[in-house]
Amino acid sequence: MGKLKVGMIGGGGDGNFFGHVHERAIALDNSRELVAGALRTDPEAAMAAAGAYDVTGYPSYQALLQAVQSGEQALDYVTIVTPNHAHYAPAKAFLEAGIPVLCEKPMTMTVAEAEDLKQIVDTGKVPFVLAHTYTGHPMMMFAKELVRQGRIGAVRKVEAWYNQGWLATPLEEEGLQQAEWRTDPSRAGISNCGGDIGTHAFVAATWVSGHAVTKVSARLNSFVEGRQLDDDFNVIGELDNGGTAIITATQIAIGYKNDNGFRLYGTKGSLEWHQERAESLLVRTGEVDETYWIGANFSFFPETIASYQRVPAGHHEDFFEALANLHGSMERLIRQGRGEDAPDAFDHPGVDEGVAGMRFVKAAVDSSNRGGAWTDL
Numbered sequence: 001m002g003k004l005k006v007g008m009i010g011g012g013g014d015g016n017f018f019g020h021v022h023e024r025a026i027a028l029d030n031s032r033e034l035v036a037g038a039l040r041t042d043p044e045a046a047m048a049a050a051g052a053y054d055v056t057g058y059p060s061y062q063a064l065l066q067a068v069q070s071g072e073q074a075l076d077y078v079t080i081v082t083p084n085h086a087h088y089a090p091a092k093a094f095l096e097a098g099i100p101v102l103c104e105k106p107m108t109m110t111v112a113e114a115e116d117l118k119q120i121v122d123t124g125k126v127p128f129v130l131a132h133t134y135t136g137h138p139m140m141m142f143a144k145e146l147v148r149q150g151r152i153g154a155v156r157k158v159e160a161w162y163n164q165g166w167l168a169t170p171l172e173e174e175g176l177q178q179a180e181w182r183t184d185p186s187r188a189g190i191s192n193c194g195g196d197i198g199t200h201a202f203v204a205a206t207w208v209s210g211h212a213v214t215k216v217s218a219r220l221n222s223f224v225e226g227r228q229l230d231d232d233f234n235v236i237g238e239l240d241n242g243g244t245a246i247i248t249a250t251q252i253a254i255g256y257k258n259d260n261g262f263r264l265y266g267t268k269g270s271l272e273w274h275q276e277r278a279e280s281l282l283v284r285t286g287e288v289d290e291t292y293w294i295g296a297n298f299s300f301f302p303e304t305i306a307s308y309q310r311v312p313a314g315h316h317e318d319f320f321e322a323l324a325n326l327h328g329s330m331e332r333l334i335r336q337g338r339g340e341d342a343p344d345a346f347d348h349p350g351v352d353e354g355v356a357g358m359r360f361v362k363a364a365v366d367s368s369n370r371g372g373a374w375t376d377l
């Protein structure tokens with residue numbers, strides 16, 4: 001079995017964040033290789049970025065697709081690592097061409113776009129994976145498995161959170177690329193914090209519990225002066241079994257780096273997981289149970305040591321493995337589809353989670369705009 005050939009859209013340039021994480025995740029298992037890319041908006045910069053990755057460059061995703069369709073470029077799937085506004089068009093084009101897509105979150109800018117992708121995926125039966133990285137952590141998969149096995153009984157309540165502090169000041173005004181587009185409605189969508197990290201918390205709450213959120217009451221804040229979109233996102237929701245979901249995300253929690261996690265309370269026990277100590281999952285069934293762990297904080301390192309960091313503090317090395325596992329699920333789907341011998345892919349977020357996520361963000365924004373009124377998804 002040869003290596004799968006992967007194309008990347010976005011993710012190029014020295015200042016980019018997540019393209020480099022995908023590059024490593026693709027390579028991690030030695031069964032996939034990044035071979036081509038349309039890595040930046042500007043055609044010349046896109047070609048230069050391809051040189052830096054040592055892959056075949058294309059000036060645009062359209063040119064990459066055309067090369068694949070003409071047989072000039074061999075490709076098994078693409079991964080889309082552009083800002084939010086540039087997910088939908090390439091995802092649609094490649095899916096319609098029957099080429100599998102591993103797409104960054106939030107899936108699209110609008111509910112209508114998300115529903116369109118769902119329709120294409122469902123009709124064409126093209127593999128599609130939504131990059132909610134944390135669902136690639138084995139312990140998060142295990143949490144889902146334990147709930148499915150009935151270990152904590154019926155889920156009564158779920159709390160999922162994602163606290164960061166990096167946008168507590170107007171970093172976008174200092175020209176930080178990641179802050180600029182996330183706070184710009186034309187590139188981020190109707191929500192900054194909710195779309196960017198609230199969707200991770202939403203997927204944690206729903207994917208692990210196995211329950212959908214049916215309606216929400218929300219309060220969104222924009223604490224940093226001049227910012228058009230939310231930097232703080234608070235939602236109470238009703239689960240489809242009548243249970244309660246508390247889903248919060250914030251970017252103004254000073255000192256918090258990547259504090260993402262969840263607690264589930266069931267009729268027989270509780271589960272607790274923290275992304276910053278992803279190696280452990282706490283199962284409580286009434287016994288006293290405590291864990292002490294020193295989290296990653298790299299700020300005390302001199303540059304000689306800090307330069308060995310690959311991802312910001314709070315993102316562990318197994319973050320790469322989690323994302324690699326989503327690429328691994330995509331690989332299994334593709335290989336099985338071809339009749340090759342490959343293990344079953346574990347459940348992974350896909351178009352359904354993408355549509356639900358977009359509906360969730362829309363309902364939360366609408367609810368917040370109406371003083372927290374209950375709003376159906």
Ligand SMILES: NC(=O)c1ccc[n+]([C@@H]2O[C@H](COP(=O)([O-])OP(=O)(O)OC[C@H]3O[C@@H](n4cnc5c(N)ncnc54)[C@H](O)[C@@H]3O)[C@@H](O)[C@H]2O)c1
Pocket residue numbers: 009010011012013015016017018019038039040041081082083084086104105106131132133134177178181196
């Ligand atoms: N799954 C996760 O855990 C996770 C973590 C971080 C970021 N993300 C997602 O990854 C995506 C990128 O985020 P980032 O922080 O890496 O942003 P970034 O600004 O660091 O990188 C964006 C890249 O896309 C390129 N780009 C922009 N528009 C393009 C276009 N139209 N065509 C081709 N390339 C284009 C830019 O040149 C840049 O290389 C976002 O959707 C974000 O939500 C996901």
